Amino acid sequence: MGMTIDFTGKTVLVTGGGRxxxxxxxxxxxxxxxxxxxxxxxxxxxxxxxxxxxxLGVKGAYHLCDVSKSVEVESLIRDTLEFGGGKLDVIVHAAxxxxxxxxxxxxxxxxxxxxxxxxxxxxxxxxxxxPVLQKQRFGNMVIISSIAARDGGPENQIYCASKAxxxxxxxxxxxxxxxxxxxxxxxxxxxxxTDMWDDILTGRAHKGxxxxxxxxxxxxxxALWEEALKVIPLGRAQKPRDISYSTAFLAxxxxxxxxxxxxxxxxxxxxxx
Numbered sequence: 001m002g003m004t005i006d007f008t009g010k011t012v013l014v015t016g017g018g019r020x021x022x023x024x025x026x027x028x029x030x031x032x033x034x035x036x037x038x039x040x041x042x043x044x045x046x047x048x049x050x051x052x053x054x055x056l057g058v059k060g061a062y063h064l065c066d067v068s069k070s071v072e073v074e075s076l077i078r079d080t081l082e083f084g085g086g087k088l089d090v091i092v093h094a095a096x097x098x099x100x101x102x103x104x105x106x107x108x109x110x111x112x113x114x115x116x117x118x119x120x121x122x123x124x125x126x127x128x129x130x131p132v133l134q135k136q137r138f139g140n141m142v143i144i145s146s147i148a149a150r151d152g153g154p155e156n157q158i159y160c161a162s163k164a165x166x167x168x169x170x171x172x173x174x175x176x177x178x179x180x181x182x183x184x185x186x187x188x189x190x191x192x193x194t195d196m197w198d199d200i201l202t203g204r205a206h207k208g209x210x211x212x213x214x215x216x217x218x219x220x221x222x223a224l225w226e227e228a229l230k231v232i233p234l235g236r237a238q239k240p241r242d243i244s245y246s247t248a249f250l251a252x253x254x255x256x257x258x259x260x261x262x263x264x265x266x267x268x269x270x271x272x273x
Contacts, residue, residue, distance in 0.1 A: 005252045008033030011084030015067055015125065016095030018045030020194045021144065024240035025092055025247050027052060032248060035059035037080045040095065041066055059083070067095045067121030077128045088132055090251045093125045094144045098196045100203025101210045103157035111158050118162035126173045134180040140251040141177070141184045143170050147266050149188060155208055156200065167262050174260030183259040185250045190266025191228055192238045201225060233268035
């Protein structure tokens, strides 16, 4: 019998589930039979994802949450437990923000926003989610970082730094969780054309200057996108489903001996690093 990932009867929480990668992950878990709670800040997007989950024949719900606020994450975890009938099997943390400003031109407010959401949000998910899994003595946590965490870069420096911190939190959380039989792993996506990458292309066109507000043409974005793809050995961008498949695998019984790992899904871009 071939491999089949089945989450029937399991409760999954996906933060950032209203759009982008988070939405695709939420839908894949639902396709695999899970009941899925979606968390995000956008009401319309979360409502749409929850409705699409329900259309797949499983339970779907949403909870509006700013992950940078500890009290809101605490409420989210409590609501998800109620949704799951007292248990929570998988926590997928995909919420995060990008910054397209050059570090030398970045405002204090921008730095604070990126760090509070990306780093503080991850810390809050671990702070309030991990104790639930520890008490159960079962469960998986998959946290989305980025290959930007690996080497830093000449642009998006605060974003890179925030994701490096997220990667460190993943590794620390895995050591905290292991004595309870809990797995904590990370996914580091490569280049995927989502709204976030559209922002990155705009930032590249503006050379990271937040004072540059000129509209960037589709032709200019296309040229910058094609240039970005040249760094990928496989020669193509990744797709949301590529990330979702890997996330589901790490949350499944097939990954029972994997914890504390940060898996790069990037077409070979960070091979050997």
